[in-house]
Amino acid sequence: AAEAFLRQQRTTPNLRKLVYGTVAAKEIKDEEEEEEELGGLFRVSRPETSKKRQADGLDCSRYPPDGIHNWDQEEMLESIRDCFVTGKWEAEKDAS
Amino acid sequence: MCSNNNMASQCLTYEGCNFLRQRLVLSTLSGKRVKIRNIRYKDDNPGLRDFEASFIRLMDKITNGTRIEINQTGTALFYQPGLLYGGTVEHDCNPQRSIGYYLEALLALAPFMKNPIRAVLRGVTNDQKDPSVDTLKATAVPLMKKFGLDGEGLELKIVKRGMPPGGGGEVLFTCPVRRCIKPVQLTDPGKIKRIRGMAYSVRVSPQIANRIVDSARSILNKFIPDIYIYTDHMKGASSGKSPGFGLSLVAETTNGTFLSAEMASNPQGQGDPVLPEELGKTCAKLLLEEIYRGGCVDSINQSLVLLYMTLGQQDVSKALLGPLSPYTIEFLRHIRDFFQIMFKIETQKQEEEQKGGEKVLMTCVGAGYSNLSKPLK
Secondary structure (H helix, E strand, C coil), X not given: CHHHHHHHHHHHXXXXXXXXXXXXXXXXXXXXXXXXXXXXXXXXXXXXXXXXXXXXXXXXXXXXXXXXXXXXXHHHHHHCHHHECCCCCCCCCCCC | CXXXXXXXXXXXXXXXXXXXXXXXHHHHHHCCEEEEECCCCCCCCCXXXXXXXXXXXXXXHHEECCEEEECCCCCCEEXXXXXXXXXXXXXXXXXXXXXXXXXXXXHHHXXXXXXXXXXXXXXXXXXXXXXXXXXXXXXXXXXXXXXXXXXXXXXXXXXXXXXXXXXXXXXXXXXXXXXXXXXXXXXXXXXXXXEEEEEEEECCCCHHHHHHHHHHHHHHCCCCXXXXXXXXXXXXXXXXXXXXXXXXXXXXXXXXXXXXXXXXXXXXXXXXXXXXXXXXXXXXXXXXXXXXXXXXXXXXXXXXXXXXHHCECCCEEEEEECCCCHHHHHHHHHHHHHHCCCCEEEXXXXXCCCCCCCEXXXXXXXXXXXXXXXXXX
16 A cells, blocks of 8 residues: 555656646747748748647647557457446445 | 736736637636737638637627727737626527537536526537537536536527538527535546437438447447437438538446547548448447546546536535546646646556546645626525
8 A cells, every 4th residue: 555655646746747837848948949040031930830739729628539449359348347337346336 | 828927917828729718718707818819820821710709709798898809810819808697698600610619618607607598509519529519418417417507407409400511500508507616526437337329310311320320339239238329310400501420429327427429420522421330330439438538527528527626615626537638738727827726636546447547536625716796586
């Protein structure tokens, strides 16, 4: 149990940092991205930078799976077996 | 992505058109002004699109005294929120996005209105981008009930179905108002006891819906026998302007969690035609993927549940979610900007049990937001 607690301690701040901390990191990266100038008059605009894709991306709450698991495989089907009432139940609970 | 959190000016500045809805929704709820700059400023066709303009008009309709300024090219938007008025609203949603796009914002705002909302939305009911009205009806509405929004007042009805690109669908949404929202403890999703679904077809052969049902069942039957997929074939005036078909699946657990997946056919004249069998199978696999992600809330409703938790009474709320979607992560950052509330985020690993991927437990203390504009009776 102590080990599990320690492991959780390690992973928790990471996720929190991921959500709340990356904003600052991203801003720094943006500043580094300098625009090239051509002859001091025209600026080269690179439309497909990763930052732009995020800021002007599709406003959508759907979460498309980046790599859908292969659900034809038996092991994958096994991995969610206990999410169903037909799966294994915890000792203290009963299918009443 | 520059967030200028200056308390004195109470004006938040953002860049880009993404997350426009959540920014305007949170602005309206918190009363903070929002400025959004550089909207598609490098695009060949810069500025706000028609669907975004349509969304802003809808926000204007449900509020009173909102000030909106858009510059000439449409690349900058200033939004000063007014009072959430509600009442009867009719809106023609731009068919570039489905009604789900507009409805998601209404779901978030509805409980905090002065008058209960009764909205008639016209446009596209099902498309490939946004959560469809069928899915929102099956997942978001039961979720809202858990926060104490119940009774006959809460209804989402599909009057007419409309597929892209033509649209022509119609949806009725009514929701009661609440002074405050109940805190929730959604920590145990329970086990899936049944799967329901809706296979719809408009302006194509009604047989297509049956073909979808058979193929989806062939995959899901390995897990559970209690599967019923309704077929809905709308005719005549209620079938909208364009042909199409699709499937929306929902898995219901013993604890009242609803996990969903959906797919729609390609819009007429765009892309290759999809076989109904193929669509049914892919959609069933998407549902398995969603079950693998798991949690007490479906991935499309993550931000809705987090919003209600934030605005709940000053008490601890907990929700177990699947992996956070990029949209939800951005929403959490926006909640911090607008309400200064940060969630406690803990990962939970399922050991020895076969229950899919890692889950995330989100905990927060509500802001104690109360709806002061709700009239006393």
